[in-house]
Each structure stands twice: as structure tokens, then as C-alpha cells.
Amino acid sequence: MPRTLTASDMVTPGSLSPPPTESTEGEQAGQPLLDGAPSSASLDTLIQHLVPTADYYPEKTYIFTFLLSSRLFIEPRELLARVCHLCIEQQQLDKPVLDKARVRKFGAKLLQLLAEWTETFPRDFEEESTIGHLTDVVGRISPCDETYGSRVHQLLQTLHQKLASLGQGPESLVGADKPISYRTKPPASIHKELLGVCSDPYTLAQQLTHVELERLKHIGPEEFVQAFVNKDPLAGTKPRFSDKTNNVEAYVKWFNRLCYLVATEICMPAKKKQRAQVIEFFIDVARECFNIGNFNSLMAIISGMNMSPVSRLKKTWAKVKTAKFFILEHQMDPTGNFCNYRTALRGAAHRSLTAHSSREKIVIPFFSLLIKDIYFLNEGCANRLPNGHVNFEKFLELAKQVGEFITWKQVECPFEQDPSITHYLYTAPIFSEDGLYLASYESESPESQTEKERWKSLRSSILGKT
Numbered sequence: 001m002p003r004t005l006t007a008s009d010m011v012t013p014g015s016l017s018p019p020p021t022e023s024t025e026g027e028q029a030g031q032p033l034l035d036g037a038p039s040s041a042s043l044d045t046l047i048q049h050l051v052p053t054a055d056y057y058p059e060k061t062y063i064f065t066f067l068l069s070s071r072l073f074i075e076p077r078e079l080l081a082r083v084c085h086l087c088i089e090q091q092q093l094d095k096p097v098l099d100k101a102r103v104r105k106f107g108a109k110l111l112q113l114l115a116e117w118t119e120t121f122p123r124d125f126e127e128e129s130t131i132g133h134l135t136d137v138v139g140r141i142s143p144c145d146e147t148y149g150s151r152v153h154q155l156l157q158t159l160h161q162k163l164a165s166l167g168q169g170p171e172s173l174v175g176a177d178k179p180i181s182y183r184t185k186p187p188a189s190i191h192k193e194l195l196g197v198c199s200d201p202y203t204l205a206q207q208l209t210h211v212e213l214e215r216l217k218h219i220g221p222e223e224f225v226q227a228f229v230n231k232d233p234l235a236g237t238k239p240r241f242s243d244k245t246n247n248v249e250a251y252v253k254w255f256n257r258l259c260y261l262v263a264t265e266i267c268m269p270a271k272k273k274q275r276a277q278v279i280e281f282f283i284d285v286a287r288e289c290f291n292i293g294n295f296n297s298l299m300a301i302i303s304g305m306n307m308s309p310v311s312r313l314k315k316t317w318a319k320v321k322t323a324k325f326f327i328l329e330h331q332m333d334p335t336g337n338f339c340n341y342r343t344a345l346r347g348a349a350h351r352s353l354t355a356h357s358s359r360e361k362i363v364i365p366f367f368s369l370l371i372k373d374i375y376f377l378n379e380g381c382a383n384r385l386p387n388g389h390v391n392f393e394k395f396l397e398l399a400k401q402v403g404e405f406i407t408w409k410q411v412e413c414p415f416e417q418d419p420s421i422t423h424y425l426y427t428a429p430i431f432s433e434d435g436l437y438l439a440s441y442e443s444e445s446p447e448s449q450t451e452k453e454r455w456k457s458l459r460s461s462i463l464g465k466t
Helices: 043-050 060-072 076-090 100-120 128-144 147-167 201-216 222-226 246-267 272-292 295-306 323-331 335-353 367-382 392-409 419-427 433-443 449-463
Strands: none
Touching: 043 060, 043 076, 060 076, 060 100, 060 222, 060 367, 060 392, 076 100, 076 128, 100 128, 100 147, 128 147, 201 246, 201 272, 201 295, 201 392, 201 419, 222 246, 222 367, 222 392, 246 272, 246 295, 246 367, 246 433, 272 295, 272 323, 295 323, 295 335, 323 335, 335 392, 367 392, 433 449
């Protein structure tokens, strides 16, 4: 019988150690980590390092790193306004006569920066004011090169298309986050079971991977930072990022839904032989998810099977061949800060880097643990040094973690979608927590006094029986 573990244990922040990090011993404060970029500096200095000139362009790594983490201290629209102001001031773009040769050299670099910014962080440009800053500065350099106007038009067109695509987020998927919730077992005639829709574990693992990648692609890198924005003690006000972490939240809800769907499918059958068959089916699905590299669905399935209403079904588990399940549990064991899982994840990441097929590129991390790891990295980024400097070295650690995730989420799913299966995964009714316990007690009678009292309370509140 499995160790009891609730789904909420998997998604509640806290209780974990910070993620293991590589030693940075020997690095001194102020020592450059990138070409010309200090390990720590004032925010103003780091902003200046982002601004291109006729003879300078920041490293691509610096651009991503700073644009990602700077939002802990300054809102993106304010950052863009300051960058544009510095460009105008330093290149003297407010003068009636411009040095056309110099401006052309600068203009190409400015457009490159704006292209990288809009491509990687398109949501930074959702507000009209940000588009205004962009078009203002480009309008000042356009007289020096007739191609600038068409290039910025193409840039804005691509940006609008990207924003429109992102607007069709996972929350728009039918029934994804508002499933019907059973409180009691429905008649068999109206409930369709998962095994009636898909009886092949490998196929279901593929379809789960389809769902995971579909939902992951909507998560922007900035959401990992904005989910943990705290007030900067040296700033006057707290940046406000309303409704900008919806995709992260929706993805966590999907994990919880899958946990409850697994538990519902197990608790629904009236006969223990059927329940055991469902458990063994999900064990095989979980194993296929592990082989694919879909660790998020794997953990959701394990969590669903470890929920108390399922784990207490002793007579059912007695009929299950549990050897494979215990192996999977061992892989996802939280002991040692999930050291077994982290080893498996590194293996999947290495396979992805050397992949010869899209199938081998799939890496879907256990998302709640990734969020916790990033939380600790955000804490390090958000804390200024005693001299008031921003710790750019910590920015780099955060960018490395988020950048790796961005690479993983961009993988195209190699499996053909089966709409009937994915529709079921999104819309099939699931038990509420009380409904799960009631179904579990109806399947196998309560044994302890605590269980008997709970059953009596549930029968009274849900069924109106005493």
C-alpha cells in the first residue's frame, strides 16, 4: 500500500530546501561575469549596460538576464521609458540635425534590442504607453535610414500576432479549470470511465504529454519572476503586476485536476477487482510518462494514487502488483530535496540536448518543484547587497534556470492528438475531496473510529442520512 500523500503537499510552498547550486567560490564582488557586466552594481548602472550605442551592443545573455530579473525592482514599461530616454539623450536624437552615419550604426543596434525584447517578453508591450515609447524613439532615427520605418512596422506586426496568440491561453480551453465536481457516485449509466475512452497506457501518456506541452507554451518567462514580486525596501512603491501570472496558476490547477481525476477514476468502480485494474493501468501510464520525460504528469498520477481516500483501500491494493509503483515512487521520493528526481531530470535534459528526434527532446519538469526552486532564486535576486547594489550574479542563476525551462516548453509535441481523449482529460467530472472520501468508504468500510466519525459526518452533510 502506498505512503499517504495528498495532492496539496505537492503544490504548497515551503517545507523544501533551496535548490542545489554550483559553487561560486572564488568570485569576487564586482568581478565581471559577462563581457563588461559586473557581478553587482546599482540598478542605474545595469540599465545603462542594456543601452546600445553606435559602437556597443550588450550580450544576448545579458539582455535576457536583465530583462527577466530587473522587474523585481522596476516595471517593464518604466524600464523601457528609461532605456528610450537614455538613447535619445546619449545619441542627441532631440537635436534638429543628426549625425546620420553615427545614427545609422546606432539605429541597427537599437532595432535589434527591441526585436529581442519583443520576441522574448511580448507581454511587456501590452500597454499602449510602451508602444508609444518604442515608436517615439524609432521615429527619431527613421530620417537617417528609410528602412527603419518598414522594419519597425514588421516588428510591431509580429508583436501583435504573438500577443494575440498568447491571448488564447489555456484558460480558454473548455472545462479546463471549472470541472463538474461529484459529491456522490453518479449512476453507472451516466458516468463514462477513462478506460472506456483509452485503455492503452502508452497512448494516454502521449495524450497527457500533449496537454502538458499545450499548457506550458503559454507560460512566459516573466511569470516566474512576477509570481514572487515583493516590495523593494529601497523603492517607494511596489510594482503591480495584475493578472500576469494566470498561466502559471492555470498550470498548477491542471496538476491538481489530474491528481483528482486519477483518484476519482480509482474510487468510482464498485468492485475491488475493477479498482485494482484502474490502479495498475495508472501505474503503467505513470511509467510511460517517466520514459517520455513527462515528470509533471508522472507526479500528478503518483499524488492521486497517494491521496488518503485511495491509499486507505487496503483490500483493493492487496490485488495490485505494486512493484512497478514502488519503483516510480522511489524516483519521485522527496527525500534529499528530491535528489532521485533531480538525477532523472538531468538525464532527460542531457538526452534532450543530444536528441536525434523530437520524441527524445521532451522534458516536462515537475512544475511545483520548479516553482519552489525559482522562488528561492527570486529571493536571492530581490535582496539587495548591503551597499544597495543589485546582485547580478543571482540574476544569472535565475536566468539559467528559467532559460532552460523556456527551451523545454518550446519543443513541438511529436504525438498526434486524440481529441476524444484530451477532451475527457479536460472535462470529465471529478469528485470533490468529500466525495472522494465518501466513495472510498462506500467501497471499503471505515475501520478506525476517526474514519467512522468522518463517514457519519459525510453521510449526514452530503446524503442527508444519519
